[in-house]
Structures are given as structure tokens and as C-alpha cells.
Amino acid sequence: MAQTRSGSKLIWDIAAYAVLILLAFICIFPILWTLLTSVKVEEDIVTREMVYLPTRFTFEWYVRLWNQSGYPALVINSLITTSVTVLICLLTGTIASYAFARFHFPGRTQLMLGYLVVRMFPAVLMIIPLFVVMQQVGLLDSSVGLAVAYTSFLLPLFVWMLKGFFDAAPKELESAARIDGSTRIGAMLGIVIPIARNGLVATCLFVAIAAWNEYLFALMLTTSQGSRTWPVGLQLMVGEFQLPWGMLAAGGMISILPVVVLFAIVQRVMVAGITTGAVKG
Amino acid sequence: MSRTSYSATSSAPLSVWDAINPVRMLGELSETRYWMYVLLLPSALLITAVVLYPTLYGMQMSFREMRLNRPDLGTDWVGSKHYARMLADPIFWVSLRNTAVWATSSIVLEFVIGLIAALALNRNLPGTKMLAVVILLPYFLPNVVAGHMWALMLDPRLGVINDVLVRLGWLDSYKAWFADPATAMAAAIVVETWHSFPFFTLLIMAGLKSIPSDLYKAADIDGAGPLAQLRLITLPMLKTIIAAAVILRVIGLVNSPDLLLILTSGGPGRSTQVLSLYAFQMAYKDFNFGYAGALSVVMFVLLMGFAYIYIRLAKVNQD
Amino acid sequence: MAPLSIQGVRKSFGSVEVLNNIDIELEDGGFLVLLGPSGCGKSTLLAIVAGLEPSSGGDVVIGDRNVNNVHPKDRNIAMVFQSYALYPTMSVKRNIGFGLEMRKVPEAEREAGVRKAAKLLQIEHLLERKPGQLSGGQRQRVAMGRAIVRDPDLFLFDEPLSNLDAKLRVEMRTEIKRLHDRLGTTTVYVTHDQIEAMTLGTKVAVMKNGVIQQFADPQTIYERPANMFVAGFIGTPTMNFLEGTLEQAEGGLVLRHAGGSLGLGGIEQEVGSFVRKPVVAGIRPETFTAAAGSASTLSGKVDVVEPTGPDTMVILDVGGQMMTARLGSRDRPRLGDPMTLGIDMRAVNLFDPQSGNRI
Numbered sequence: 001m002a003q004t005r006s007g008s009k010l011i012w013d014i015a016a017y018a019v020l021i022l023l024a025f026i027c028i029f030p031i032l033w034t035l036l037t038s039v040k041v042e043e044d045i046v047t048r049e050m051v052y053l054p055t056r057f058t059f060e061w062y063v064r065l066w067n068q069s070g071y072p073a074l075v076i077n078s079l080i081t082t083s084v085t086v087l088i089c090l091l092t093g094t095i096a097s098y099a100f101a102r103f104h105f106p107g108r109t110q111l112m113l114g115y116l117v118v119r120m121f122p123a124v125l126m127i128i129p130l131f132v133v134m135q136q137v138g139l140l141d142s143s144v145g146l147a148v149a150y151t152s153f154l155l156p157l158f159v160w161m162l163k164g165f166f167d168a169a170p171k172e173l174e175s176a177a178r179i180d181g182s183t184r185i186g187a188m189l190g191i192v193i194p195i196a197r198n199g200l201v202a203t204c205l206f207v208a209i210a211a212w213n214e215y216l217f218a219l220m221l222t223t224s225q226g227s228r229t230w231p232v233g234l235q236l237m238v239g240e241f242q243l244p245w246g247m248l249a250a251g252g253m254i255s256i257l258p259v260v261v262l263f264a265i266v267q268r269v270m271v272a273g274i275t276t277g278a279v280k281g
Numbered sequence: 282m283s284r285t286s287y288s289a290t291s292s293a294p295l296s297v298w299d300a301i302n303p304v305r306m307l308g309e310l311s312e313t314r315y316w317m318y319v320l321l322l323p324s325a326l327l328i329t330a331v332v333l334y335p336t337l338y339g340m341q342m343s344f345r346e347m348r349l350n351r352p353d354l355g356t357d358w359v360g361s362k363h364y365a366r367m368l369a370d371p372i373f374w375v376s377l378r379n380t381a382v383w384a385t386s387s388i389v390l391e392f393v394i395g396l397i398a399a400l401a402l403n404r405n406l407p408g409t410k411m412l413a414v415v416i417l418l419p420y421f422l423p424n425v426v427a428g429h430m431w432a433l434m435l436d437p438r439l440g441v442i443n444d445v446l447v448r449l450g451w452l453d454s455y456k457a458w459f460a461d462p463a464t465a466m467a468a469a470i471v472v473e474t475w476h477s478f479p480f481f482t483l484l485i486m487a488g489l490k491s492i493p494s495d496l497y498k499a500a501d502i503d504g505a506g507p508l509a510q511l512r513l514i515t516l517p518m519l520k521t522i523i524a525a526a527v528i529l530r531v532i533g534l535v536n537s538p539d540l541l542l543i544l545t546s547g548g549p550g551r552s553t554q555v556l557s558l559y560a561f562q563m564a565y566k567d568f569n570f571g572y573a574g575a576l577s578v579v580m581f582v583l584l585m586g587f588a589y590i591y592i593r594l595a596k597v598n599q600d
Numbered sequence: 601m602a603p604l605s606i607q608g609v610r611k612s613f614g615s616v617e618v619l620n621n622i623d624i625e626l627e628d629g630g631f632l633v634l635l636g637p638s639g640c641g642k643s644t645l646l647a648i649v650a651g652l653e654p655s656s657g658g659d660v661v662i663g664d665r666n667v668n669n670v671h672p673k674d675r676n677i678a679m680v681f682q683s684y685a686l687y688p689t690m691s692v693k694r695n696i697g698f699g700l701e702m703r704k705v706p707e708a709e710r711e712a713g714v715r716k717a718a719k720l721l722q723i724e725h726l727l728e729r730k731p732g733q734l735s736g737g738q739r740q741r742v743a744m745g746r747a748i749v750r751d752p753d754l755f756l757f758d759e760p761l762s763n764l765d766a767k768l769r770v771e772m773r774t775e776i777k778r779l780h781d782r783l784g785t786t787t788v789y790v791t792h793d794q795i796e797a798m799t800l801g802t803k804v805a806v807m808k809n810g811v812i813q814q815f816a817d818p819q820t821i822y823e824r825p826a827n828m829f830v831a832g833f834i835g836t837p838t839m840n841f842l843e844g845t846l847e848q849a850e851g852g853l854v855l856r857h858a859g860g861s862l863g864l865g866g867i868e869q870e871v872g873s874f875v876r877k878p879v880v881a882g883i884r885p886e887t888f889t890a891a892a893g894s895a896s897t898l899s900g901k902v903d904v905v906e907p908t909g910p911d912t913m914v915i916l917d918v919g920g921q922m923m924t925a926r927l928g929s930r931d932r933p934r935l936g937d938p939m940t941l942g943i944d945m946r947a948v949n950l951f952d953p954q955s956g957n958r959i
Contacts, residue, residue: 012507016401016409023398024415026475030430031418033441037433050444088327096324103317111321118332119529120584122536124560125577128570129335129342152331155324172685172758175652178672179679179756180746181702183308184316194689213423215539220565231425235543238429245433252426263421267414312671314654 031256038062038249045245061250070225071251074233077143077222078212081229084147085154085211086204092151093158094200098188100159101166102174115156126152127220134221141223149217154207161206165199166192202266209259230255343574350568363575372551372559373576380555382466383473383541384534388527390474395481400511402482403489420479428543431472435459459545462552469544469553476540477533481526488522489515524595528588535584556580602663602753603628604649604786609658611644611810618644620810622658626803629784633801633818635791637833641810642790643758649788650756651675662753673702678747679756682763684739686731686746693718693727696745717749720779737768744776748783755780755787761796773799794834798822806830825949828956831882837913840923842881842898843953846874855881855950859919863896866945871959874952879959882949885913888925894942898923902933916941 037045038061040054065071100112130149131140139145169192177187193200215231222228228236234251237243243251310316346359367373402413419427434442437457446452458468492515500510516523538558541547547554547562556576564573604626611619619641626632634642647653649660651672660667667675678699686695693714694701700710718724721741731739740760747755760776761769777800780787791797797804798818805815806829814826825831831839844857846864853871855862862881864871871879888898900918907913912931916923916939925941933939950959 008507013404013406016404016406019397019401020409020412020416023394023401024412027419027479028415030427030434030475031422033434034426034430046439050439050441052441092323092327095320099317099320105317111325115328118328120532120536120581120588121332121336122557122560122577122580122584124536124538124557124564124573125339125581126332126335127561128564128573128577129338130331131564132338132570133335148327148331151327152335155327159324170683170685172681172683173687175647175650175672176679176681176685176746177687177698178652179650179675179677180699180750181673183671183673184311185307186311186702188311191687195687209421213421213425215423215425215543216537216561220561231423234429235425245436245439248429249433252429256422256426259421259423260418263418264414267417 031260034249034252037245038253040246042244042246061244061246062254065247065250065254069237069247070233071230071254073225074228074230075254077227078229078231080143081146081150081218081227082208082211084144085150086208088147088151089155089158089207090200090204093155094162094193095188097159097162098166098192101163102171112160115159118156119153123153123216127217130217131220140221141227143227146218146221146227146229147211149221150211150214154210157210158203158207162196162199162203165196165203168199169195205262205266209262212255212259339574340578342570343572343578345571347571347574348567348569359571363572364579366572367575367579372554373556375551376554376556376559379466379551379553380535380557383470383553383555384531386470387473387477387534388530390470391478391530392481392523392527394474394478396485398478398482399485399489400515402486417479417483419476420483422476424476424539425543427472427476428540431468431475432459432544435468460549462549465545465549465552469541472544473534473540477530480530484522484526485519488519492518520595524591528591531587531591532584535580602786603630604632604754604788605659605661606645606649607659607661609645609648609660610656611641611648611653612656618810619648619655622812624803624805624812624815626786626788629786631780631787631789631800631802633789633791633797633804634807635794635797635801635804635833636807636813637792640807642792642807645807646756646758646788646790649754650677650679675754676750676752677754677756678750678752679758680740680743680747680760682759684731684743684763686739686742688731690730691727692723692729692731692734692742692745695731695742696727696749699746699750713749714745717745720748720782721745721775736764737772740764740768740772741775744779748779748785751785753786755785757787757789757791759791760789761791762793776800794836798834806833823947824958825882826958828880828882828951831949831951831958835884837885837924837926840883840885841951842883842918842921842923844879844881846871846877846879846950848875855879857919858921859898859900862898862943864945864948864950865895867948867950868946869950869959871950874950874959878953880951880953882951883923883943884947885924885926887944887947888923888927889942889944890927890931891942894944896943896945897940898943899938899940902935902937902939905933905935907932914939 036052036054039057039059040051041056041058041060044051044054100108127149130152134140134145134149139148173191173195174184174187177191178184182190213231214229215235218229218232219235222232230251234248234255237251238248310319343363344358344360345356346354346362347356348354398416402409402416434440435458437443437455437460440455440458443452443455446456447454456464458464496514496518497510500514505513535555536557538555538561541553541555541558542561545553547558557580560573560576560580563569563576604624606622606624609619609622610617622645624632634645636642644653648655651667651670655668662675662677686692687698690698696717697710697714700713705713714727715724718727721744723738723741723745726734726738726742731742734742743760757776761772764772773796776789780800789796789800801818803815804818804821806813806821808829814821814830816826821830822834825834825839828841832841842855842857842862844855844862847854847856847861849861851863851865853864853867853875855864898916898918900916900923902914903917903922904915905912906915907929910929911926912929914925914927914931914933916925951957952959
């Protein structure tokens with residue numbers, strides 16, 4: 001009996017390894033293939049016979065992308081938009097999330113649910129009026145305007161995710177600090193936020209990744225090189241100039257590099273945050 | 282009045298500076314019972330400005346004539362004209378059908394693969410932490426890059442997947458997956474599944490951690506095999522989390538046209554045209570904001586209806 | 601140090617009444633224990649005294665100052681929490697000195713205060729560590745250090761020992777007693793553990809559903825509980841309740857019950873008005889004696905015998921009512937045997953079963 005039990009456990013363990021390795025391969029392969037393509041010469045990409053490993057390495061696509069297209073400007077625009085988005089979320093979302101985590105007041109549940117339901121509004125339904133409004137207030141085609149538009153779906157996410165981290169910081173700590181001589185705001189800034197700082201960093205990075213990746217709002221709300229972000233720019237290049245695959249691959253690799261690095265660094269805390277936020281939702 | 286050496290600050294007389302010191306005033310404000318509302322105000326204002334107002338604006342827009350490229354038509358109220366047009370619009374009906382296929386197939390595939398990955402990862406076998414990072418990665422990649430990676434691999438002339446399938450003998454010749462109405466939707470669903478199944482893995486993993494291991498020990502002793510344990514313990518315990526994940530994903534799938542916009546733009550023909558994409562193109566290409574608004578409102582209503590019924594069903598089953 | 605006065609304090613969340621007209625007077629240097637089951641409102645009352653939660657009505661007076669509108673930081677109180685609430689990012693030293701730091705006490709003075717408190721609590725060697733590197737007992741000491749260093753008017757303890765294991769709990773209980781004896785600071789202590797209440801308190805307030813059931817010194821609470829709830833809540837094993845009817849017999853009043861009758865000679869209560877009415881006799885397990893020669897006796901069948909070492913607990917079936925008796929370790933009756941136990945009636949309390957109050 002014991003033998004068959006451990007035998008069946010072994011079989012399941014092997015099956016688990018097999019599944020995970022297969023899935024990991026499927027997940028990583030498109031990225032690897034794009035990476036390979038980005039360092040292949042044109043003759044290795046466009047061939048009659050498939051060339052798997054590059055016959056010789058080249059960084060020409062990267063150099064050409066960086067020098068000949070407006071890519072650096074796109075990346076800078078994206079960086080600005082992303083930073084402003086994170087900043088807005090940080091300033092308004094942190095305190096809101098703290099209030100939800102700490103205080104019970106009439107309408108609290110409804111308000112929190114409201115923040116969640118906001119995500120149900122179709123993007124298109126918001127994009128069109130935002131286009132009109134942004135045009136009226138002169139924020140159309142600006143990084144700040146785009147960042148403000150991003151907060152429409154990222155701020156609720158930020159608040160929900162961060163709330164999980166604030167919930168995890170014991171309430172008694174603030175009571176202790178208040179008795180020790182802090183005001184509420186002093187306790188929040190001096191005690192609670194330092195404790196939740198890992199969560200705060202993870203939440204910010206999550207929002208940053210989402211803002212960095214966003215395509216649809218950017219497509220609609222930016223109209224010129226002055227504020228266009230990289231996903232829109234890359235997509236336009238594909239449409240307009242029949243962008244060679246090598247260059248497209250290089251653009252993709254450059255763009256996801258920060259995402260992959262950030263994700264690898266903070267994935268543990270971030271995963272915890274996303275799940276607590278979502279579980280409670 | 283306070284005898285101790287560390288007297289309370291309030292017993293000291295207030296200086297003029299104290300009275301106007303903003304830091305001190307903020308501190309005092311934080312001790313009042315209005316403090317939480319002060320904290321909530323900025324974000325609430327922002328949400329009102331960028332979500333509530335635009336949404337309501339969009340809804341009333343759906344009852345107006347509003348074409349950015351035809352200012353001569355004005356912006357008059359047109360009642361339910363757009364909605365009436367929708368009923369007679371064959372593209373709307375095709376989009377609706379495609380939306381259903383797109384959302385349902387993607388959800389099923391994402392859920393099944395996400396569940397399998399989560400169960401496998403939850404065994405906590407040595408070395409799988411690293412695999413977990415790789416498996417979760419696609420979810421964090423931008424749609425634009427994800428789309429092009431797959432477009433490259435499925436390319437009719439240089440696609441590596443075509444090459445592999447031909448070598449395996451499963452295909453006679455390279456296939457233009459996105460150009461054939463019969464396979465375009467399926468190919469797009471594959472890409473979408475690759476991109477988003479980790480979301481289920483993430484949530485289910487979190488749910489699995491909250492199931493007490495004693496339950497499995499008890500089931501072992503009672504002689505329940507792994508599949509019975511999955512059916513009788515794991516899935517019922519994960520019910521809430523799965524319901525939440527499904528709703529969030531359905532919202533995402535129905536609302537965001539990004540991936541299809543990048544991969545196929547709804548083509549070939551109308552074979553991958555979904556509602557969100559139709560609405561977006563109506564606004565972005567035709568500048569017919571009124572009709573686009575009406576399409577979005579219908580989408581929103583359908584989603585709310587779905588969420589309501591789904592939650593009701595999930596709850597009924599629980600009892 | 602200061603006396604504490606709680607006058608008509610109420611608290612409600614919406615329509616739910618959590619605290620109902622609480623009146624407590626605690627003398628300077630007293631040790632008040634708020635005792636009750638979870639959800640009785642004792643922690644809420646403590647939070648109101650601390651100023652962490654607003655009350656819905658009533659006054660809290662510390663010393664001669666009404667503190668209703670005084671912020672927690674200005675009440676000159678110190679509090680020890682169940683979870684210790686040590687600031688995880690600060691060293692033990694800074695944790696203890698944080699209250700002084702906030703009050704802008706000069707560094708040197710602060711240092712001296714921290715040293716003194718640490719010495720008193722024997723944690724001088726831990727000052728440079730972070731809370732995460734401490735054991736439960738050590739954290740408890742640090743939390744207490746943080747409280748005493750401030751030399752406050754009032755100490756507040758919120759179930760401080762409930763996160764410790766049994767052995768450490770007894771140790772720290774003694775420590776708290778010693779500290780209070782030495783410092784003499786007025787203290788309010790919340791617990792659900794009746795032993796802590798009995799050993800520490802100079803005054804105990806037993807609470808249930810937001811109402812004070814009895815407010816007295818521990819001995820009175822134990823010997824003369826105001827009602828059946830207090831009687832049942834205090835003491836292990838719990839007090840036995842023998843139901844019956846009060847009757848006038850030839851030798852005096854007796855309690856007629858299903859298994860016979862119990863002579864009430866020696867009882868210290870005026871119960872004449874309850875003749876021919878149902879009453880409940882509250883009998884503590886230790887008031888039973890194995891010697892049957894006593895004037896008042898109960899007879900029954902031995903149901904369970906539990907030797908505990910120093911004592912033997914015998915559960916007796918008296919006409920269907922189970923009575924637990926604490927007998928000497930040598931008394932080992934056999935199961936099923938009939939047994940007669942004597943009772944010291946001076947320690948017995950009679951209750952009115954309708955109101956539950958002591959007659």
C-alpha cells in the first residue's frame with residue numbers, strides 16, 4: 001500500500017515536471033525566437049530553408065532602429081507617461097488605499113465596489129469622451145493627458161492592490177504610535193508606509209508595467225511624435241514602412257527588457273499583491 | 282497641570298507659528314473624524330473626472346449625432362437612432378457572435394491551462410520556482426510585442442511554427458493562419474491564451490495556498506485519489522476565486538480589442554471582428570462617435586448582465 | 601499616576617450597542633481588570649480610554665482632566681498591545697524611546713530612560729536588535745519597556761499575554777504584578793483569562809454584551825458573584841449550579857432537588873421571600889468535602905473520576921444534575937458507586953433562576 005502510494009506520488013511529480021517544463025518552453029519560446037530574430041542577419045531571416053540558429057550575430061537591427069527611426073523619442077515619451085501615471089497613483093492612490101484599509105465609514109464597501117466596477121466600463125466608452133474632453137482642455141496629444149487617462153483604470157487597480165499590503169500591516173502599530181505621540185498622519189507616514197514599502201514598490205512597478213505596455217488609449221489620445229508612446233510608434237512603423245522583421249524584433253526586445261527585468265526582481269511581492277487584491281475583490 | 286516631565290504637547294500654550302504651521306494643521310486635521318474623507322477626496326475627484334464623467338458623457342453621446350469628420354451634421358439628439366441602426370447592422374450581429382466565440386474559447390482554454398499550471402506549481406517541487414517566473418511572464422508582456430512575436434512565428438513565409446508542423450508532417454505546406462477566415466480566429470485565440478492564461482495560474486495558486494493541507498491528508502486516509510481530491514476538495518474550495526478570475530477575464534476579453542486590433546484588425550473579411558474592435562474602429566477610423574458610443578453601451582449592458590447572472594449562478598450552486 | 605473615572609460611557613456602531621452606560625471609578629495606583637468573553641466590549645472600552653476610538657457618549661476623566669476631546673498622544677498614557685505592536689523597522693532601543701523621541705525629549709535623557717527601563721525588564725542586552733530577532737517573551741518585555749519609559753499617568757494593557765505559551769504567560773503575569781507593585785502606576789488591563797484577573801487586579805469589572813455585570817475586588821467577585829454569569833465565568837472547574845425549590849422544613853430552610861434535599865443551614869443570604877419558589881444554588885467544587893459528617897450533604901452516583909495530581913475531580917450524578925467536586929488526591933471513589941459529599945454552606949450562593957441574579 002505504502003509503495004503504491006509513494007509510487008503514484010512519484011508519477012504525479014514527474015507529470016508535474018513534464019507539464020511545467022512544457023509550459024515554460026511554450027511561454028519562453030516566442031521571446032527567445034524574437035531575440036534570435038533580432039540578432040540574425042536579413043539573409044537568415046528571409047530564407048527558403050528555415051535557419052534556426054543565426055549563422056552570424058548582428059546588432060545592426062538595434063543600431064538601425066535606434067538611429068534611423070524615432071524610437072528613442074518614443075521610449076522617452078513612454079518613460080514620461082509612465083512616470084507621471086505612477087506619480088499620480090502614488091499621490092492620490094496611496095492615501096485612498098490607506099483610508100480603505102484603516103477606516104470603517106458609511107459607504108466604504110460601496111465606494112470600494114465602485115472602484116472595482118469602474119473596470120467593467122468598456123475602454124472604448126471612456127476613450128471617446130476622454131478624447132473630446134482632452135481636446136477641450138488642451139491635454140490631447142500630451143504625455144500628462146495620456147497619464148491622466150491611464151489613471152482611469154490603473155488608479156482603481158493601484159488602490160485595490162495596495163490595500164492588501166496595508167491590511168497586512170497591523171493596525172495596532174498605529175495605535176501604539178498615536179499613543180507614543182504621533183498624529184494619525186504622522187503614524188501613517190512614519191510607521192505604516194515604511195512597513196508597507198515593499199508592497200508600495202511592487203504596486204508602483206505593476207502600474208508602471210501596465211502604463212508602459214498600454215496601447216489602445218495611447219493610439220487614440222496621441223496624434224504626433226511629441227507624445228506618442230512606443231507601442232503606438234512601433235505599430236505605426238509596421239503599418240507605414242513595412243518594417244523589416246529584424247528591426248521589429250529588436251524593437252520588441254528593447255521594449256520588453258525593462259518589463260522582464262522588473263518582473264523578475266519583484267515578482268514574488270507583486271504576485272502576492274495582485275492576488276490579495278483580486279481575491280478580496 | 283501635567284505633573285510628569287514629558288508633558289503632553291497640547292498643554293503648552295500655542296505660539297503664533299503653531300497656529301499657522303501647515304504641518305501642525307495637517308496633524309490636527311488627521312485627528313478629526315473627517316480625516317478619512319480628506320484622504321479619499323483626491324482619488325475620488327480624479328476617478329469622477331476620468332471615469333464617471335466620460336462614461337456618462339459617452340452614454341448620452343450614444344443618443345446624439347456625433348461625427349467628428351462631419352461637423353455639418355451637428356450634434357443633435359437623435360433618440361434611439363443608433364440603437365435602431367445596430368439591430369439592422371449585420372456587422373453588429375457578426376461581431377456579437379464573434380465576441381461570444383472569442384471570449385468563451387479563450388476563457389475555457391486559459392482556465393484549463395492556468396489550472397493545470399497552478400496545480401503543478403503548487404506541488405512545490407525543487408526548481409519549479411524558476412519555472413513559475415517563466416510561466417507567469419507572458420501576462421506582463423505588452424500586447425503589441427506579444428502580437429508581433431506570434432505574427433512572426435505564424436508568418437506564411439518565414440514562420441517557425443509552419444516549418445515545425447511541415448517537418449512533423451502535420452501540414453503539407455506553410456499556411457497563412459491569419460489570412461484564412463477558417464483559422465484566423467483560432468490563431469488569435471491561441472495567442473490570447475498564451476498571453477493571459479498566467480492570470481488564472483496566479484489567482485488559482487493564491488487560492489490553493491489557502492486550502493488547509495489537512496483536508497488532503499484526510500482525503501488520503503479516506504482513500505480518495507488525486508482526481509477525486511481535485512473534484513471534491515480543490516475545485517469547490519476555489520469556487521470564489523475562480524468566479525472572480527472568470528469575471529475579470531471576461532471583462533478584459535470583451536472590453537479590450539488590443540490584441541485583435543494588432544493581429545488582424547478584424548479580418549480577413551469579418552471573421553475576427555468583435556464588438557469592442559468594431560466600436561473602436563467606428564470611433565477611430567470613421568469618427569462616428571455616436572454609433573461607437575451606442576455599441577459600447579450595449580457591450581457594457583451585456584457585461585453587467587453577464588456578471589449579474591454569473592454571480593447569481595455561482596452563489597446558487599454554493600447553497 | 602492618576603485616578604481614572606469612566607462616567608456613563610456608551611458606544612454604538614450604527615444600531616448595535618457595544619457599550620452600555622459604563623461607570624467605573626479607579627483609585628490612583630489601582631489595577632483594574634476588564635474581564636469578559638470575546639465580544640463583550642472590553643477592548644472597545646480600553647480603546648475609548650486610550651482615545652483611539654471615540655465614544656458615543658459619556659466622559660473619561662484621567663486625573664482631574666476630562667480627556668474626551670484630547671488626542672491619544674496628549675493623554676499621557678501608555679499601552680501594551682496583544683500583538684506587542686513593535687515597530688519592525690526600528691531597533692529595540694528606538695522602539696522603547698519612540699514615545700520620548702516624539703515628545704522631543706533630549707537624547708541623553710532619552711538614553712538614560714531607555715537604559716533604566718531596559719534594566720528593570722532585564723532586556724539591556726537586546727537593545728540593538730530588531731523586533732524580528734526577538735522571541736515572544738522578549739517582545740513582550742520590549743512592549744512593556746516602551747510603556748514604562750514614559751512614566752505615564754495610566755498604563756493600558758490589551759490582552760498582553762494571550763500570544764504567549766502557557767509557561768511564559770505565568771512568568772510574565774508575575775512580572776507585570778511585580779512592575780505594578782514597584783511603579784504603582786494606575787493600570788487598566790483587558791483579558792478574558794480569569795486567573796489573570798484574579799491574580800493581578802485590585803478591581804475587576806466583569807463584562808458581558810457591553811454591560812458591566814459586576815465591579816468589585818477579586819475576592820468579592822469570586823466568593824459573592826453578583827449573578828450566574830459572573831459565577832460561571834470565574835473559577836475552574838466552573839461553579840456547580842444545583843436547581844431546585846426552596847422549602848421550609850422542620851430544621852430550617854432546605855433546597856428540594858431531584859436527588860433529595862439540601863439543608864441550607866449556615867447560608868449567608870436572606871432568602872425567606874423565595875420559599876416555595878425555584879432557586880439555584882451555586883456551589884464551588886472546592887466547597888465539597890469527602891467527609892459525610894457535615895450538616896448539609898449531597899448524595900449521588902460517581903460518574904467520572906479525574907485525578908489531576910494535587911486534587912481529584914469527581915463528577916457526581918445527583919438526580920440527573922452533574923456536580924463537580926474537588927477532593928483530595930487520596931480520594932479515589934469507584935465509578936458507579938453511590939457517594940455522599942458534605943458542603944460548607946457559608947460559601948454557597950443562591951440565585952434567582954429567573955433573573956440570574958444573586959438573591
